Amino acid sequence: MARATLTLTLLCGALAGPVLAQDVASDLPPLGTPDWLSDAITRPHANVATDASVPAITVLPLDAVQLDATGLLPASITGLPEGLWGASETAVLADLMRRQPAQGLPAMLGFTETLALAELDPPRDAPPESAALFLARLDMLLSRGALEPAQAMMERAGPTDPAVFRRWFDVSLLTGHSDRACAAMNANPDIAPTFPARIFCLARGGDWSAAALSLGTGEALGQITEEEGDLIARFLDPELFEGEPPLPPDSTLTPLEFKMRMAIAERPDMTGLPLAFVYADLSVLAGWRAQLDAAERLTRSGAIEPQQWLAIYTAQAPSASGAVWDRVAALQAFDAALLAGDPVEASRRLGPAWQAMQEAGLEVAFADIYAERLMRTPLVGEAGILARRVGLLSPIYEQVAQSAIAQSTEEAFAFAIARGLPPDAATFDHSTDQAIAAAFAAEPPVHRYASYLSEDRLGEALLRASIVLARGAGSADADDLTDALVLFRSVGLEDVARRAALQLHLLRG
Numbered sequence: 001m002a003r004a005t006l007t008l009t010l011l012c013g014a015l016a017g018p019v020l021a022q023d024v025a026s027d028l029p030p031l032g033t034p035d036w037l038s039d040a041i042t043r044p045h046a047n048v049a050t051d052a053s054v055p056a057i058t059v060l061p062l063d064a065v066q067l068d069a070t071g072l073l074p075a076s077i078t079g080l081p082e083g084l085w086g087a088s089e090t091a092v093l094a095d096l097m098r099r100q101p102a103q104g105l106p107a108m109l110g111f112t113e114t115l116a117l118a119e120l121d122p123p124r125d126a127p128p129e130s131a132a133l134f135l136a137r138l139d140m141l142l143s144r145g146a147l148e149p150a151q152a153m154m155e156r157a158g159p160t161d162p163a164v165f166r167r168w169f170d171v172s173l174l175t176g177h178s179d180r181a182c183a184a185m186n187a188n189p190d191i192a193p194t195f196p197a198r199i200f201c202l203a204r205g206g207d208w209s210a211a212a213l214s215l216g217t218g219e220a221l222g223q224i225t226e227e228e229g230d231l232i233a234r235f236l237d238p239e240l241f242e243g244e245p246p247l248p249p250d251s252t253l254t255p256l257e258f259k260m261r262m263a264i265a266e267r268p269d270m271t272g273l274p275l276a277f278v279y280a281d282l283s284v285l286a287g288w289r290a291q292l293d294a295a296e297r298l299t300r301s302g303a304i305e306p307q308q309w310l311a312i313y314t315a316q317a318p319s320a321s322g323a324v325w326d327r328v329a330a331l332q333a334f335d336a337a338l339l340a341g342d343p344v345e346a347s348r349r350l351g352p353a354w355q356a357m358q359e360a361g362l363e364v365a366f367a368d369i370y371a372e373r374l375m376r377t378p379l380v381g382e383a384g385i386l387a388r389r390v391g392l393l394s395p396i397y398e399q400v401a402q403s404a405i406a407q408s409t410e411e412a413f414a415f416a417i418a419r420g421l422p423p424d425a426a427t428f429d430h431s432t433d434q435a436i437a438a439a440f441a442a443e444p445p446v447h448r449y450a451s452y453l454s455e456d457r458l459g460e461a462l463l464r465a466s467i468v469l470a471r472g473a474g475s476a477d478a479d480d481l482t483d484a485l486v487l488f489r490s491v492g493l494e495d496v497a498r499r500a501a502l503q504l505h506l507l508r509g
Helices: 002-011 090-098 106-117 132-143 147-157 162-174 178-187 195-204 208-220 226-236 255-263 275-282 288-300 306-313 324-339 343-360 363-375 382-392 397-402 409-419 431-439 450-454 458-471 478-490 494-506
Strands: none
Touching (some): 090 106, 106 132, 106 147, 132 275, 147 162, 162 178, 162 255, 162 275, 195 208, 208 226, 226 255, 255 275, 275 288, 306 363, 324 363, 343 382, 363 382, 382 409, 397 409, 397 494, 409 494, 431 494, 450 458, 458 478, 478 494
16 A cells, blocks of 8 residues: 555646656576576676677777776785786686685685786786676675775776776665766766666656656556565655564675665664675774774774774773673773783783773784884783784784794694794694694795796786685695695795795694
8 A cells, every 4th residue: 555655645746748668678697606696787888799790900999997907006016026917717717716714714815806906917818898707706896895905996997888887886875876887887888777676766856747657657667576565665755664564684685775775764684694794893983882893893804904803992981891892892902001011900801801801803803003012011911922923923923923932832833834934743743733844844845836827827826726715724634735835935926925834833723
């Protein structure tokens, strides 16, 4: 009844006009992962061939953008060779990029994000118009909830390709730039929106009558499902549905549907949603508890910087106890002691704060923030040893190892790794430590990636090794760990190898 009332209410004031034409083309072809993208546009943007002949040469305008070569980080920053992808097949690289874990060893999360954002020459088999690797790089970032760098990379390329625009539109919705997304869609004649996207943008622009007309037309043409229609109707006029039960949960929510549910105050449960949706909870409008949960999850995936997580953690005083509140209280107490310059209190508070970080899987983020200040603070007792452990998980790991004398065999092992020296694994029977020791031996073994290097497939080898290391000590074979670490060391990525080895050693539980 409310649905019918909505249509009549909004259409009464609408001027008579032509009925919107049915979309001519079929839906977009599958785009791989992520599978939660909105069906925002209805047809691919592609040049239609007029014959089956193969052109002799390919000509591009001087200002044409090669998507597979587009990135944010030049070689001067990454230190990676521009021809990293070399002779690898584009399809293989795209698959490996999408297979990178969304969570795992922080050193590998950081390295693979650098790969995704790097300006590199396309693989040699990629045609100039190829976007396959570019899309895979975007999808890896989106799977981790790293929306800001993904959005920046799409805008650097220009989101004119529909497959790129589809992702850019969704990211814009999730980052709070809905009006901008709709303006870009309306201004681009090559982008044909689906009915739900068209209705959403009409409503955002204040044209409620046209939105209601599009809803009725879309349903009549079978372009809007019953579930979509119920949600859109509530979005257009939520007052008509006051007193009615909320919509049932949707396990296949898209960003467009997510945005409409948020607009009608039916916030979905974030527990099972992809990390890209969690990004919306970083806003102060979500409430502090939701912000805390989002900050923890996105920090673990490497999607946000540790300082952003810390800012949310220290924004207010916890008003309850248990779970995240206890972690916040422990961190804030330690932070206050360190800011006050009280080494005794900081020593007392460091242990509980570190335990809280271990519970949340945020040890490396904590180390990135506090390691340097801890090294300048004269801590007492066991806190001094713990501070060095924290320092070894931070970017100043080598400085920590060079400025202290090891107090245990475990610390001596870690110090050797931090210096890039062969560690003594004789007293360690854990397979991970044995694997690390083999990789840092004076004469490391020949690794299984040698053939990739000889065939000019360095980037492919690094992606394969990253998957092995990202899984961590509990999921990878010891020989696989050794080979992956040796690869990184052999091609000059020593810092990545050392940080990965230290994290494998110190974080395995």
